[in-house]
Amino acid sequence: MSGLELLAPLGILGLIAVPVVVVLHMRHTTPLLRPVPTLRFWVAAQPERTEQTRFRRPPLSLLLLLHLLIALLLALALTRPAVAEAWANLGLRTEPRHLILLLDGSTSMAARDTPSGRPRFEDARAVALGRLDDLREGDAATVVVLGTRTQTLEATDTGGFAALRERVRRLDAPGGRADLNAALGLSKDLLLPGLDDRIVLVSDGALAADPGIVAELDATVELERVGAGSGPAAGNVAITDLASRAAPDNPDQAMLYARVVNFSDASVTVPLALIADGIETDRREVTLAPGEAAERGWPAPPGTRDVTVEVQGADALPDDDTASLVLRQEDADLSLRILLVSDVATPLARALQALDGAAVTVEPTNMAELGGSRNAYDLVVYENAAPPLDALPNAPLLLVNPPPAGMPIPTDGTMTAPTMSSFRAQDPLLQGVDLAGVSFGQQPTPRYVLDGTQTALVGAAEGGPLLFRGVLGGRPVVVLPFDLAQSNLPSRVAFPILIANIAAALAPSPLPAAVPLGEPLLYRPRGDAATVRVTPPEGAPVDLPLAADGQAATGDEAAAVDRLRQVAFADTGRSGEYRVAELDAAGNEIAGGRLVVNAGHATESDLRARAELPNVLATARASGDDGSRSSVADLWPILVAVAVAVLVLEWLVALRPRTSRQPFAASYQPMGTGGR
Numbered sequence: 001m002s003g004l005e006l007l008a009p010l011g012i013l014g015l016i017a018v019p020v021v022v023v024l025h026m027r028h029t030t031p032l033l034r035p036v037p038t039l040r041f042w043v044a045a046q047p048e049r050t051e052q053t054r055f056r057r058p059p060l061s062l063l064l065l066l067h068l069l070i071a072l073l074l075a076l077a078l079t080r081p082a083v084a085e086a087w088a089n090l091g092l093r094t095e096p097r098h099l100i101l102l103l104d105g106s107t108s109m110a111a112r113d114t115p116s117g118r119p120r121f122e123d124a125r126a127v128a129l130g131r132l133d134d135l136r137e138g139d140a141a142t143v144v145v146l147g148t149r150t151q152t153l154e155a156t157d158t159g160g161f162a163a164l165r166e167r168v169r170r171l172d173a174p175g176g177r178a179d180l181n182a183a184l185g186l187s188k189d190l191l192l193p194g195l196d197d198r199i200v201l202v203s204d205g206a207l208a209a210d211p212g213i214v215a216e217l218d219a220t221v222e223l224e225r226v227g228a229g230s231g232p233a234a235g236n237v238a239i240t241d242l243a244s245r246a247a248p249d250n251p252d253q254a255m256l257y258a259r260v261v262n263f264s265d266a267s268v269t270v271p272l273a274l275i276a277d278g279i280e281t282d283r284r285e286v287t288l289a290p291g292e293a294a295e296r297g298w299p300a301p302p303g304t305r306d307v308t309v310e311v312q313g314a315d316a317l318p319d320d321d322t323a324s325l326v327l328r329q330e331d332a333d334l335s336l337r338i339l340l341v342s343d344v345a346t347p348l349a350r351a352l353q354a355l356d357g358a359a360v361t362v363e364p365t366n367m368a369e370l371g372g373s374r375n376a377y378d379l380v381v382y383e384n385a386a387p388p389l390d391a392l393p394n395a396p397l398l399l400v401n402p403p404p405a406g407m408p409i410p411t412d413g414t415m416t417a418p419t420m421s422s423f424r425a426q427d428p429l430l431q432g433v434d435l436a437g438v439s440f441g442q443q444p445t446p447r448y449v450l451d452g453t454q455t456a457l458v459g460a461a462e463g464g465p466l467l468f469r470g471v472l473g474g475r476p477v478v479v480l481p482f483d484l485a486q487s488n489l490p491s492r493v494a495f496p497i498l499i500a501n502i503a504a505a506l507a508p509s510p511l512p513a514a515v516p517l518g519e520p521l522l523y524r525p526r527g528d529a530a531t532v533r534v535t536p537p538e539g540a541p542v543d544l545p546l547a548a549d550g551q552a553a554t555g556d557e558a559a560a561v562d563r564l565r566q567v568a569f570a571d572t573g574r575s576g577e578y579r580v581a582e583l584d585a586a587g588n589e590i591a592g593g594r595l596v597v598n599a600g601h602a603t604e605s606d607l608r609a610r611a612e613l614p615n616v617l618a619t620a621r622a623s624g625d626d627g628s629r630s631s632v633a634d635l636w637p638i639l640v641a642v643a644v645a646v647l648v649l650e651w652l653v654a655l656r657p658r659t660s661r662q663p664f665a666a667s668y669q670p671m672g673t674g675g676r
Contacts, residue, residue, distance in 0.1 A: 011078025017071035025064045026057070066650040073643035077636040096138040098195040100187050100219070101128050103168075104203035105147040106178035107517060107573065107604040111204070111236070113228040113316040121173040123226040124202045131200060131224075132165050142190050143168060146183050146203075148176025148518040148573030176518035176573025177604055180207040188217050200224060201617065205609030209616045221620040225609065228316070235264025237288070237311055238320035238605035242598065244300065244307075244327060244513065246353050254300040254327055258309040262288035263606040268313075275308040276301045300327060316607055319575055319599035325513045326577075326594050334525075334580060334593035335359045336503065336510035337376065339393070342383040347490035348400060351499040352381065357510025358503075378526070379507040384483070389473065396506035397477040400484060404446045408472070409454070414444035415462040418482070422459035429457055429469070429478070429501045433494045440466055441486025448481060478502050509566075511580055511593040517601045521569040521578075529582035529590055532567045537576030543583075544569065575599035 006012075058064065109121040116123060128143065135141055137158055145151040151174070155164035180201075191197045197219035201207075204227035214221065241259040262268050267289050274282040281301060286294055300307055305328045311321040329335050336358040340349055343364050353360045361377070365385040380393040386406025387393060404411045418440050424430060435458065447464030450456055454470030469478045489495050509524040525532050525546065535541040544567050572578075574597065581592040599605075 005082050006079045008078065008080040011080065012075065014075030014078040015072070017075060018068060021064070021067045021071050022058050025059060025061075025067070062653055063650065066646055066653065070643050070646050070650065073639050073646065077639035077643070081635045081639075096140070096195050097135070098140045098190075098192045098197045099131060099135065099142070100190055100197065100199045101131060101141070101143045102180075102183050102187065102199065102201040102203070103128050103143060103145045103171075104178050104201070104207065105145045105171075105173035105175065106207075107175045107319065107575075107599055107601065108204055108206050108317070108607055109173050109227075110175070110319055110599075111227060111316040111607050113607065114226060119173075120204050120227040124204075124224075125168060125171060127202050127224050127226065128168055129165055131202075132161060132168065135161050140192060140195060144183055144186060145171065145174060146178035146180065147174030149174040149571050150179075150183070152186075174571075174573045175575070175599075177601065178203070178207055181210045181213050184209065184213050184217060184221075187219070191218055197622065198222065199620070202226065204607065205613050206604075206607060207613060208610060209613060211616050211619060214616055214620050217620045219620065219622050221617040223614050223617050227607070227609070235262075235266065235268075236315050236317050236320070236605055236607045237262050237264070237268055237270055237313065238317070238600040239309055239311060239323040239598070240293075240320070240600040240602050240605060242309055242323035242325055242514065244325055246350075247299065253302070254304070256298045256300050256307060256309070256325070257295060258297075258323065259293060259295050260286055260288065260311065261293040261602070261605065262290060263608065265290050270311050270313045272296060273310045273312055274298050275310060276304045277306055304328070317599075317605065320601070320605045323514075323598040323600055324577075324596045326596060327513065329511070329593045334511035334582065334591050336507055337361075337378045338503070338507070339363065339377040339380045339395075340383065341365055341381065341385055341387075346383060346484060347495065348381070348383055348484060348499070351490075351496045352503070354496060355500060355503055355510070357512055379503060387472075392473040392475060395475065397472060397475055398480075398502055398506065399477060400480045401482060402479065404448075407448075409470075410449045411446045412449050412464075413447050415447050415460055415464050416444050417442050418445050418460035418462050418464070418466060420458055420466060421461040422456070424457045427457050429467075429498070429505055431501060433498045433501065434492075435489075435494060438489050438492060438494070439487055440482045440489070443483055443486050445482045448479075476506055478506060512595055514596045514598060515572050515578075517575065517597060517599055517604065518573055521567065521572060521580075521595070523567040523569070523580070525567065525582050526590065528584060530585040531583040531587075532569075533581045533583055534569050535579040535581075536571065537574055537578065542569070542571070572597045 103124060105121060109124060110119050112119055114120055114123045132141060132143075139161075140156045141154065141161060141164060143151075143153040143164065145153075153164055153167055155161050180203075184199075187199050199217070199219050199221045200223075201221060202224045205223065205225045238261055239258055240261050241257075243257050244254045245257070247253040247255050256274070258272075260270075260272065267287065269285055269287040272284050272286045273280050282298055284296070286296065288294055306324060306326055308322055308324040313321070315321070336355060338352050338355075338358055338360045340352060340360055340362045341364070342349065342362060345362075349360065349362060352358060365382075377393065377395050379398065380387070380395045381398040381400070382402060383400045384402075386399065386402040387397065389406075389408060399407075420435055420438065420440070423435065440460075445460075445464070445466075447460075447462065448454075448468070450465060450468060450470070454465075454468050456465035456468045458465065458467040460466050464481070465479075466482060467478070467480055469476070471477065484490050489498075508526045509522070511523065512521075515521050521534070523532070530546055532544045532546065533541050534544065546567070576597060578595050578597060579592065580595065582590045584590055
């Protein structure tokens with residue numbers, strides 16, 4: 001709507017008061033009563049008659065003009081004139097409003113490319129506070145803060161608005177990634193019937209919205225953009241990924257791989273430095289074309305605990321110019337401690353060492369007591385050997401080609417050159433594992449006879465299992481009964497996947513060296529832990545209680561308890577080092593470790609506004625809206641206030657002292673003291 005609109009046109013009938021006022025002023029006023037000594041001489045007098053009618057021409061006086069102005073203002077107020085949104089700041093809206101503020105608190109909002117030089121989030125917060133200042137009694141407000149940790153704040157009255165503004169004023173950006181589609185879906189559920197629902201997105205515009213979700217909203221969406229959004233100021237160079245892998249020719253040597261991306265419209269050349277335990281060990285220059293990504297690799301110095309890769313240059317978002325990894329934890333750490341009992345170096349050892357966060361110790365099979373530390377491991381793997389049944393390690397077991405004589409499971413002969421006949425594809429141990437074309441060797445393989453406590457996952461045509469799991473001495477166990485050296489499985493892609501699945505199912509999760517920005521930390525602690533405590537870079541520690549250990553349970557009960565013992569810490573929107581500790585029931589720390597959350601991200605590090613976002617948001621319409629609806633401001637309170645002011649002025653004019661009066665039209669001779 002543009003210009004002036006009359007919401008109650010019938011109120012124009014109030015202009016009838018204008019001629020009524022004029023008629024009243026045309027009438028002669030009643031003469032004033034004045035006391036006189038006698039009427040003796042009035043009777044004889046023949047006064048000149050000056051009034052021929054009761055009406056006269058309208059007198060042009062100040063009182064007449066004021067009365068006409070009052071009548072005109074009240075008549076216009078009855079028509080309820082309204083103007084467009086530009087006047088809405090007067091607080092004279094025609095209906096209560098429900099304001100839904102979507103405040104972007106993602107990592108990109110930490111960029112300092114605003115005209116004020118402040119982070120984008122501070123400017124966005126100021127815009128949000130300005131919107132909240134426009135609320136009045138009868139309105140409602142909901143503030144949804146977007147980020148890894150989504151917050152919802154609400155207020156429905158004047159006192160609540162003041163408290164809401166104070167909370168927004170003290171608000172910190174949660175960081176991480178903003179899911180605009182989820183926020184819009186939440187906004188649709190928050191709409192209130194009977195109110196003018198308005199959704200306002202305060203963001204840098206570096207977000208994507210699904211047109212289908214926007215079209216289904218029953219409210220309009222307005223975009224308030226902060227930050228540069230385009231041009232050189234919006235350019236950014238970021239490290240979006242940093243990972244470590246064991247070197248193919250040396251499992252004890254860690255290789256580092258970093259991915260650097262140029263999120264700008266111009267070519268850049270930046271220095272890239274590798275810092276190991278606080279000491280710079282390598283520096284090189286990287287030239288990147290607009291939008292180009294490059295990967296660089298380094299061998300990590302032996303014994304390094306922490307590494308950092310740093311882009312040394314100034315840009316709008318310094319947080320994503322560095323990325324770090326924790327390569328080696330401290331003592332009593334939360335790495336995946338694996339003991340491999342084997343006499344030869346086989347592909348199994350390489351597959352175990354390639355597991356993320358794994359610390360593998362290898363001991364020969366003749367070490368009956370496992371080096372005196374058989375209870376210090378999260379997973380014990382026997383290759384071509386079986387554990388002593390009277391001295392089982394206090395850990396889950398993986399047995400590869402164990403001798404049947406050392407197994408408490410009965411056998412029924414052997415299988416020569418077994419072939420696969422059954423495959424439980426839905427089992428977690430076989431997720432992503434393709435065994436098509438795998439041969440299991442020409443040597444005889446024991447045909448184990450399983451009971452109700454063991455489950456065959458891969459069956460052979462000859463009647464025995466080729467992969468099964470069960471319980472041995474109260475410990476969970478997975479058995480590969482064939483010789484890996486005689487099989488082609490170690491040379492297939494399925495082998496490292498299978499070993500990773502087995503380790504994930506049997507052992508507690510290793511604490512990762514790093515967690516991607518905004519991704520939850522999924523972590524399954526050890527069985528004797530009662531609480532996991534996570535301490536973020538800033539803020540108070542968070543305690544995550546665990547369910548009781550389900551080791552003694554079986555079947556679905558054990559699986560349910562195991563799921564409850566998995567930790568999911570989602571507040572990873574801030575970059576920096578996080579401390580994780582496992583506590584027992586008495587609150588004592590059992591083990592601890594560190595992980596890093598890096599700010600670089602393929603989406604959040606791109607500070608450029610999406611050109612299509614305003615057009616997509618503009619397709620949102622309220623129910624029954626044809627696209628021409630806009631907010632209006634009602635002017636009748638202003639007109640009534642002006643009318644009251646004029647009425648006060650009229651009252652003052654009417655009461656002002658008069659310097660001369662002519663109460664009568666006829667003249668007379670006043671009685672004198674000496675008259676005849």
